[in-house]
Amino acid sequence: MAKKGWDEFEIGAMLRTFDGKIDDIAGTRQEDRAYSQNSSYTASVADWRLIKPIFNKDYCIDCQFCWIYCPDVSIISRDKKLIGVDMDHCKGCGICVEVCPTNPKSLLMFPEQADEETEIANWPKKDEEEA
Amino acid sequence: MSEMKKIKNLKEFSTSADRFEGANLLCPGCAHSIIVREVLNATNDDMVLSASTGCLEVCTAVYPYTSWDASWIHIGFENGSTAVAGAESMYKALKNKGRLKQPERNPKFVSFAGDGASYDIGFQWISGCMERGHNIMHVVLDNEVYANTGGQRSSSTPIGSSATTSPAGRVSYGEKKNKKDMVAIMAAHGIPYSAQVAPNKWKDMVKKIQHGFSVDGPVFINAVSPCTTEWKFDPKDTMHLTDLSTDTLVFPLYEIIDGHELNITYRPKNVIPVEEYLAAQGRFKHLFKDEYKYLIKEWQERVDANWAYLQRREEARV
Numbered sequence: 001m002a003k004k005g006w007d008e009f010e011i012g013a014m015l016r017t018f019d020g021k022i023d024d025i026a027g028t029r030q031e032d033r034a035y036s037q038n039s040s041y042t043a044s045v046a047d048w049r050l051i052k053p054i055f056n057k058d059y060c061i062d063c064q065f066c067w068i069y070c071p072d073v074s075i076i077s078r079d080k081k082l083i084g085v086d087m088d089h090c091k092g093c094g095i096c097v098e099v100c101p102t103n104p105k106s107l108l109m110f111p112e113q114a115d116e117e118t119e120i121a122n123w124p125k126k127d128e129e130e131a
Numbered sequence: 132m133s134e135m136k137k138i139k140n141l142k143e144f145s146t147s148a149d150r151f152e153g154a155n156l157l158c159p160g161c162a163h164s165i166i167v168r169e170v171l172n173a174t175n176d177d178m179v180l181s182a183s184t185g186c187l188e189v190c191t192a193v194y195p196y197t198s199w200d201a202s203w204i205h206i207g208f209e210n211g212s213t214a215v216a217g218a219e220s221m222y223k224a225l226k227n228k229g230r231l232k233q234p235e236r237n238p239k240f241v242s243f244a245g246d247g248a249s250y251d252i253g254f255q256w257i258s259g260c261m262e263r264g265h266n267i268m269h270v271v272l273d274n275e276v277y278a279n280t281g282g283q284r285s286s287s288t289p290i291g292s293s294a295t296t297s298p299a300g301r302v303s304y305g306e307k308k309n310k311k312d313m314v315a316i317m318a319a320h321g322i323p324y325s326a327q328v329a330p331n332k333w334k335d336m337v338k339k340i341q342h343g344f345s346v347d348g349p350v351f352i353n354a355v356s357p358c359t360t361e362w363k364f365d366p367k368d369t370m371h372l373t374d375l376s377t378d379t380l381v382f383p384l385y386e387i388i389d390g391h392e393l394n395i396t397y398r399p400k401n402v403i404p405v406e407e408y409l410a411a412q413g414r415f416k417h418l419f420k421d422e423y424k425y426l427i428k429e430w431q432e433r434v435d436a437n438w439a440y441l442q443r444r445e446e447a448r449v
Contacts (some may be wrong), residue, residue, distance in 0.1 A: 015192075015194075015195065015196070015197045017197055017199065017200050018200075025148070025150060025177075025200055025201070026147070026148055026150065026174075026175040026176070027148065027175065028148055029148050030148065030149065033200075037195070038195050038196060038197055039152055039196065039197060039198075039200070040152045040153070040154040040155055040191070040193075040196040040197060040198040041152040041153065041154065041198075042154075043154040043196055044154060045153070045154045045156075048159065062142065063141065063142075064141040064142055064144070064145040065141070067141075067145045068141060068144065068145070068165075068168075068169070068333050069165055069330070069331075069369075069370050070165075071157065071159075071160060071161050071162065071163075071164040071165050071369075072153040072154075072155075072157075072159075072164065073149050073151060073152060073153040073164075073168065074153055077145045077146075079146070080142040080143070080145060080146060086153060088153070088154065089152075089153025089154050090153075091158075091159035091160075092159060093159035093160035093366040093367055093369070094160070094366060094367030095160055095366070095367055095369055095370055097367065098367050098368065098370060098371065099370050
């Protein structure tokens with residue numbers, strides 16, 4: 001695209017979130033939506049993160065606290081079950097770990113370079129004092 | 132489609148398809164998007180949204196990206212509410228003339244604004260919307276400071292808070308004026324519903340939002356939104372701070388119906404001393420110096436007095 005001068009821009013801008021038409025947006029899951037390149041869903045903020053959450057489904061009770069309190073729509077929940085973390089949109093704030101009620105927690109924060117399988121194998125055991 | 136979405140518990144709520152997208156540029160741990168998600172997920176209807184200038188607006192609409200999956204407009208600092216009110220008037224006019232293509236769809240009109248855009252700059256515009264009786268909802272994301280421009284005080288900033296235009300130091304303890312009681316001011320317009328909500332009490336919040344959608348007329352919602360950057364706490368503690376704000380009764384949760392009928396909707400089982408709320412935040416750090424310690428006592432007295440006032444109003448039904 002050729003570079004535009006300051007007086008060549010259109011006044012106001014309209015961005016379309018979707019390519020094509022979606023009739024029932026509240027009934028369409030994110031994976032079924034045809035996002036256009038203007039939706040921030042197609043962007044990534046993964047490079048903001050210093051620590052990342054790792055989800056261990058063995059301890060999860062599907063309470064969905066992490067889903068409701070996630071500020072970045074990064075906790076993926078389908079059919080009332082938590083299925084994972086959206087690593088493109090997670091900023092690593094750690095709220096999901098704080099609100100997790102299980103013992104031991106089913107979500108924990110690890111350094112960005114940590115390996116998911118190794119960490120799940122070495123998951124902390126139940127904390128008896130806290131219980 | 133216009134019937135109310137049924138949300139019995141959090142598992143049922145979690146089947147909602149989000150209409151607010153990630154990869155917005157809000158700070159990690161920002162409560163704004165938690166509130167926005169809870170509002171948008173409270174209904175399945177189409178939505179017409181606006182945001183006044185503020186963190187939410189600049190972070191969710193960075194060209195060429197938008198984080199909204201609904202019709203969304205931004206115009207200026209002050210007129211987010213009137214933009215939505217105009218859209219609502221047009222919708223009503225077209226509906227009356229029978230020129231809507233899908234008249235059975237029942238869109239909801241919501242404007243989001245920060246406390247600066249509601250308590251100060253957009254005050255006159257919001258007041259106008261409430262007075263004219265548009266069928267809109269105005270949601271304030273109340274973080275008690277102009278966080279977007281670097282932490283200047285707004286008329287929502289509470290006493291003792293250190294903001295960049297009311298800094299704490301040798302001669303001052305920071306902000307000297309108390310917070311404006313916006314919910315009461317808006318209720319005084321005689322609007323059908325005004326309420327104070329907090330994102331940690333999601334069920335209470337969703338109930339209030341749905342009630343707001345079901346009434347005919349303007350609705351005012353004030354939502355507490357802890358700001359990790361300006362309140363100075365760790366991003367992971369956002370929900371902890373929100374818990375503290377509701378359980379210390381600094382942000383009591385209540386609703387005012389038709390401008391006079393006040394109901395308290397959340398009574399904490401264990402009321403926490405205000406000192407804990409203040410201690411958790413960097414902006415009140417100086418209050419714990421010996422010379423300013425008397426302010427903590429005053430804080431507690433003010434919060435107790437407000438709680439007593441709310442309870443008496445609830446009893447008196449006036």
